[in-house]
Amino acid sequence: MARLHDGALMERAAAGLAAAVLDLLGGGYGRRVLLLVGSGDNGGDGLLAGSMLARRGVRVEALLLSDHAHAAGLAALRAAGGLTVREVRDLHPRPDVVIDAIVGIGGRPGLRPAAVEALESFAGVPVVAVDVPSGVDVDTGEVDGPHVTADLTVTFGTHKVAHLVDPAASACGALHAVDIGLDLPEPAVEALQPADVRRLLPQPALHAHKYTRGVVGVRAGSSTYPGAALLAVAGANTGLAGMVRYVGSEAVASRVREAHPEVVGEGRVQAWVVGPGGGNDAAAMLDAARADGVPLVVDADALAHVDGTLPGCVLTPHAGELAGILGLAREEVEARPLAHVRGAADRFDCVVLLKGHRTLVAAPDGLVRATSTGTPWLATAGAGDVLAGLVGSLLAAGLPAFDAASLGAWVHGAAGTRASRGGPLTATTLAGSIPLLMRDLLARQG
Numbered sequence: 001m002a003r004l005h006d007g008a009l010m011e012r013a014a015a016g017l018a019a020a021v022l023d024l025l026g027g028g029y030g031r032r033v034l035l036l037v038g039s040g041d042n043g044g045d046g047l048l049a050g051s052m053l054a055r056r057g058v059r060v061e062a063l064l065l066s067d068h069a070h071a072a073g074l075a076a077l078r079a080a081g082g083l084t085v086r087e088v089r090d091l092h093p094r095p096d097v098v099i100d101a102i103v104g105i106g107g108r109p110g111l112r113p114a115a116v117e118a119l120e121s122f123a124g125v126p127v128v129a130v131d132v133p134s135g136v137d138v139d140t141g142e143v144d145g146p147h148v149t150a151d152l153t154v155t156f157g158t159h160k161v162a163h164l165v166d167p168a169a170s171a172c173g174a175l176h177a178v179d180i181g182l183d184l185p186e187p188a189v190e191a192l193q194p195a196d197v198r199r200l201l202p203q204p205a206l207h208a209h210k211y212t213r214g215v216v217g218v219r220a221g222s223s224t225y226p227g228a229a230l231l232a233v234a235g236a237n238t239g240l241a242g243m244v245r246y247v248g249s250e251a252v253a254s255r256v257r258e259a260h261p262e263v264v265g266e267g268r269v270q271a272w273v274v275g276p277g278g279g280n281d282a283a284a285m286l287d288a289a290r291a292d293g294v295p296l297v298v299d300a301d302a303l304a305h306v307d308g309t310l311p312g313c314v315l316t317p318h319a320g321e322l323a324g325i326l327g328l329a330r331e332e333v334e335a336r337p338l339a340h341v342r343g344a345a346d347r348f349d350c351v352v353l354l355k356g357h358r359t360l361v362a363a364p365d366g367l368v369r370a371t372s373t374g375t376p377w378l379a380t381a382g383a384g385d386v387l388a389g390l391v392g393s394l395l396a397a398g399l400p401a402f403d404a405a406s407l408g409a410w411v412h413g414a415a416g417t418r419a420s421r422g423g424p425l426t427a428t429t430l431a432g433s434i435p436l437l438m439r440d441l442l443a444r445q446g
């Protein structure tokens with residue numbers, strides 16, 4: 001902000017916003033746009049974008065929700081022929097789009113009654129949020145009270161925490177970032193992009209052999225849940241590590257070997273995956289794997305037996321499992337996932353991967369990566385077992401726990417989207433699509 005005059009930044013932000021709205025409307029002339037305008041610079045962005053839209057023939061009305069409005073923005077809108085009103089009843093009926101310029105990064109969570117009333121009057125009209133959906137907590141992604149639910153959010157400079165972390169992330173709709181030329185500080189939350197994934201993905205060296213690529217061991221499955229062993233092995237056996245070992249009862253092990261002839265039995269490993277489908281055996285599985293002193297992925301039934309600290313390891317709970325570990329209700333974890341995943345990483349001194357719509361990965365030093373890939377079709381039995389195996393293979397290949405977990409979550413989500421193609425998905429098809437996804441990704445190298 002210090003480098004540039006405020007006006008220049010706002011001009012860029014407004015131009016990006018106006019372009020995105022024109023794109024959404026499929027044109028300008030004769031369309032109707034309603035601006036909901038708050039008192040700060042977010043309202044200023046909306047007003048200035050409104051003036052640009054008005055010059056393109058859009059009929060723009062601004063509902064001023066506060067006694068103060070950005071003066072230059074207001075003057076620009078009026079000069080371009082836009083109308084301003086102070087009451088919902090004075091507005092023309094049904095615009096083509098509502099622009100939420102109520103509050104941005106300076107807003108407190110929640111909305112005032114006048115804003116709620118205006119939003120309710122135009123329910124069903126597409127909403128474009130300026131910078132963030134007003135009413136969410138921008139820095140935590142939490143919501144407390146009413147907030148805007150947008151179809152499109154046009155943000156400036158960089159993504160904010162609320163764009164990446166649920167529940168606020170789910171209120172953003174599609175996201176569009178406009179570069180306004182800011183010097184940015186280190187982010188509080190990162191989201192890997194395809195180029196990052198290509199850079200981090202372990203690839204075999206010229207003279208690699210299977211042991212230099214790392215061996216991943218899986219302790220999973222039981223007589224009650226033999227399938228979990230098959231799925232965790234399928235996730236581990238995507239070709240990212242040099243070899244997969246399975247350790248379990250002979251009944252389950254023979255089924256694993258039938259499905260995956262590459263998989264071998266007990267021996268040295270560089271990482272263990274423990275817990276999927278472990279049932280009553282999970283505690284013993286965890287003890288046996290811990291005794292090896294290599295990094296672990298602790299999942300599913302083994303999570304209930306974690307105590308003390310696990311440096312270098314990854315825990316992979318969903319919200320219900322994390323709630324169980326922390327002695328909370330599931331809803332509490334879902335309402336504040338960022339705070340709780342960070343808290344757990346600190347408490348267990350290890351990486352914690354909290355599964356869900358926007359999977360979060362936290363390191364003990366407070367670093368967090370949010371997963372931007374995936375599809376709700378992944379909410380299917382066994383998808384988590386595949387993820388545990390996949391993360392284990394990345395750990396065995398030598399990635400640090402934070403990279404292994406966040407890369408695994410990204411690849412898992414992207415493979416799910418690829419395999420689903422908008423339709424239903426099973427954990428088996430998901431696992432099968434992981435090598436194909438990585439091939440597509442690497443083919444786009446350079």
Ligand SMILES: NC(=O)C1=CN([C@@H]2O[C@H](COP(=O)(O)OP(=O)(O)OC[C@H]3O[C@@H](n4cnc5c(N)ncnc54)[C@H](O)[C@@H]3O)[C@@H](O)[C@H]2O)[C@@H](O)CC1
Pocket residue numbers: 001009010013038039040041042043044045102103104105106107108109110111112130131132135156157180182
């Ligand atoms: N920071 C930047 O780099 C840039 C920021 N820009 C815009 O400026 C925005 C931030 O502007 P401001 O700092 O003026 O803050 P906002 O416009 O986000 O909100 C601050 C104002 O809203 C009031 N307010 C706070 N919470 C409220 C609530 N829940 N209900 C009703 N009113 C509430 C405050 O009293 C204050 O007057 C960004 O989101 C973005 O849209 C752009 O103009 C481009 C450059």
Ligand SMILES: Nc1ncnc2c1ncn2[C@@H]1O[C@H](COP(=O)(O)OP(=O)(O)O)[C@@H](O)[C@H]1O
Pocket residue numbers: 318355356357358359374375376377378379380381382383384385386387412
């Ligand atoms: N609504 C959703 N949107 C996107 N991904 C989801 C959604 N629900 C679940 N997932 C993903 O699917 C996987 C489910 O794992 P998990 O809950 O452990 O199921 P299971 O124990 O049956 O394997 C996780 O990777 C999670 O992030």
Ligand SMILES: [K+]
Pocket residue numbers: 042100101102103104129130131132133134
């Ligand atoms: K907003």
